Amino acid sequence: MQSIKEKIKKEPLPKHVAIIMDGNGRWAKSRGKERTYGHKCAIQAVRNAVDACNEMQIPYLTLYTFSSENWNRPDEEINTLMSLISETLLLEAEEIFSKGLRMHIIGDIEKLPQLVQQQLNQLVDITKDNDKGNLILALSYGSQREILSAVKKIGAKIKSGELKEEEITEEVFENHLYTKDFPPVDLMIRTSGEVRISNFLLWQIAYAELQFLDILWPDFGQEDFYKCIYDYQNKERRFGKTSEQLDENI
Numbered sequence: 001m002q003s004i005k006e007k008i009k010k011e012p013l014p015k016h017v018a019i020i021m022d023g024n025g026r027w028a029k030s031r032g033k034e035r036t037y038g039h040k041c042a043i044q045a046v047r048n049a050v051d052a053c054n055e056m057q058i059p060y061l062t063l064y065t066f067s068s069e070n071w072n073r074p075d076e077e078i079n080t081l082m083s084l085i086s087e088t089l090l091l092e093a094e095e096i097f098s099k100g101l102r103m104h105i106i107g108d109i110e111k112l113p114q115l116v117q118q119q120l121n122q123l124v125d126i127t128k129d130n131d132k133g134n135l136i137l138a139l140s141y142g143s144q145r146e147i148l149s150a151v152k153k154i155g156a157k158i159k160s161g162e163l164k165e166e167e168i169t170e171e172v173f174e175n176h177l178y179t180k181d182f183p184p185v186d187l188m189i190r191t192s193g194e195v196r197i198s199n200f201l202l203w204q205i206a207y208a209e210l211q212f213l214d215i216l217w218p219d220f221g222q223e224d225f226y227k228c229i230y231d232y233q234n235k236e237r238r239f240g241k242t243s244e245q246l247d248e249n250i
């Protein structure tokens with residue numbers, strides 16, 4: 001029998017996959033453990049996603065790692081998450097580099113602990129010439145804040161005369177988002193069974209395919225990623241057109 005991976009065609013592949021890695025707490029609780037145990041076990045799932053994406057040569061992967069709203073969690077959980085992020089960056093830096101991945105960060109990183117900021121900046125810097133794929137971590141990220149910050153930047157440019165109101169196009173707007181260097185999201189995946197976006201890439205998912213999986217993030221394996229790609233390939237992305245137009249290639 002053909003494996004799911006073998007069923008994947010060469011094209012179309014998404015250029016940009018974004019993942020809401022959700023369900024760590026529930027995964028741990030269902031095993032009678034603390035929520036933080038779920039966060040620890042989530043790291044292997046991150047590796048699985050990164051490896052599968054790298055193997056498929058999908059050039060952009062954005063991982064929702066910590067949201068602006070996650071600052072409202074108990075201090076103890078936030079501290080554990082920050083330590084885990086720091087440890088993981090330290091442990092995985094070499095692997096990320098040797099895979100040729102370029103690392104990027106989106107979000108209000110100045111809110112993160114100094115050490116984490118330093119590690120992130122360092123990893124972004126040392127991987128800046130890598131060209132085998134882009135790994136984007138959304139940290140202290142909130143899409144509404146990102147959009148507001150773009151509006152403010154554009155407002156300031158109008159005020160100073162650098163930009164005219166009639167010059168504001170979708171493209172100009174996008175150039176003021178944290179994601180200005182990345183293509184729009186083609187496929188967004190959320191684990192944990194929740195069917196919501198939770199303030200993630202609201203502008204960038206305008207035409208993304210959305211897949212909500214009934215598995216908890218620490219259980220996410222490479223096979224799950226391949227299944228998502230297989231399902232993606234079996235969708236017709238019409239972008240407002242009719243199927244007939246797509247068949248006729250017009």
Ligand code: IPE
Binds near residue numbers: 025026067081
């Ligand atoms: C996702 O898992 C990780 C973060 C949001 C940091 P959760 O911690 O949200 O796990 P659940 O959704 O409560 O199970």
Ligand code: IPE
Binds near residue numbers: 021023065067194
């Ligand atoms: C979204 O998950 C944020 C991340 C995965 C980092 P949450 O668990 O914070 O989302 P809600 O609160 O259930 O919507």
Ligand code: MG
Binds near residue numbers: 023024
């Ligand atoms: Mg959650």
